[in-house]
Amino acid sequence: MNHNEEIIRVGISPMTPPEVFVELWPKIQKIYPEMKFKLITFENTPENAREILANMGKNIDVIAGIFDETMLELRGCDGTEISREPFCVAVSIHYRLAKKEKITLDDLAGENLMLMRRGWSYYGDMLRDDMMKNHPEINIVDFNLYNVEAFNRCENNNEVLLAFKSWESVHPLIRIIPVEWDYTMPFGILHSKKPSIKVKRLINAINKVK
Numbered sequence: 353m354n355h356n357e358e359i360i361r362v363g364i365s366p367m368t369p370p371e372v373f374v375e376l377w378p379k380i381q382k383i384y385p386e387m388k389f390k391l392i393t394f395e396n397t398p399e400n401a402r403e404i405l406a407n408m409g410k411n412i413d414v415i416a417g418i419f420d421e422t423m424l425e426l427r428g429c430d431g432t433e434i435s436r437e438p439f440c441v442a443v444s445i446h447y448r449l450a451k452k453e454k455i456t457l458d459d460l461a462g463e464n465l466m467l468m469r470r471g472w473s474y475y476g477d478m479l480r481d482d483m484m485k486n487h488p489e490i491n492i493v494d495f496n497l498y499n500v501e502a503f504n505r506c507e508n509n510n511e512v513l514l515a516f517k518s519w520e521s522v523h524p525l526i527r528i529i530p531v532e533w534d535y536t537m538p539f540g541i542l543h544s545k546k547p548s549i550k551v552k553r554l555i556n557a558i559n560k561v562k
Contacts, residue, residue: 358386360554363404363412365396366522367498372416372434372539379561384553396499405429408544413551415542418516422474430547432555434540434562439479439533441465442515442526444507455531461489464511466502469494476514479535 364370370391380387392412394400404412405427419431441460443449449459467480483490493511495502503523506513513526518539520528541558543551 358384358550359388359390360550361390361392361411361413363394363415364391365394366500367396367519368415368417369518369521370416371518372541376434376558376561380554380557383557383560387550387554387557396497398497401427401497405542408542409546409548409551413543413548414554416540417542418537418539419542420474420538422477423472424542426472427542428545429542430545431538431542432540432558433538434558435538436536437516437518437539438530439475439535439537440515440517440528440530442503442506442513442519442523442528444510445525445527447510449512449529450527452529455529457487457490457532460487460512460531462491464491464493464509466493466495466506466511466513468498468514469496473537475535475537479514479533 362370362373373389377389394404394412404415406429408414408429418437424431441455449455452459465483468476470477470480480492483492495505500522502513503526505511507523507525515528516537516539517528541554543555547555
């Protein structure tokens with residue numbers, strides 16, 4: 353086998369950090385010692401999200417991130433789940449809620465809660481519907497894409513952003529805090545619907561070690 357065929361190109365961005373591989377890597381290496389990773393950075397833009405995810409395997413083999421069926425359908429790619437991550441919220445470190453260890457729904461009364469636009473995620477829409485029906489005191493604010501700009505807006509405007517613990521390194525002035533609710537989202541690796549042999553090997557290794 354060509355040595356290059358065992359290099360997995362991992363796309364990384366502020367919203368898709370490669371930390372998950374730090375934990376999995378030694379275990380994967382035991383199964384496939386010849387497998388190597390190459391990190392490829394990309395910018396979170398709507399164009400890139402469309403282009404990269406629809407063409408997985410072209411320049412980037414896998415990306416670690418959150419996903420669900422709706423998102424995979426929308427992006428034309430597939431995903432292998434590693435864990436389920438609870439929805440948390442991000443707030444400015446200077447904001448009144450930042451000192452809390454856990455946030456309640458009462459804490460969010462009167463707050464602007466930034467949610468990704470409807471239709472992006474099945475679980476996100478479920479949470480949105482619950483908030484609209486049962487917690488009208490929480491103001492829902494739509495935005496179009498998870499990127500650094502969304503975190504800047506959250507920090508500058510003292511808004512509350514729906515987020516995940518793995519995004520803690522995105523913005524130095526943001527704190528990510530768990531919420532007392534039961535909403536989670538699959539987290540794992542995104543890859544092509546028709547993965548290459550090396551990506552199939554990686555998926556196989558992840559399924560063995562997770």
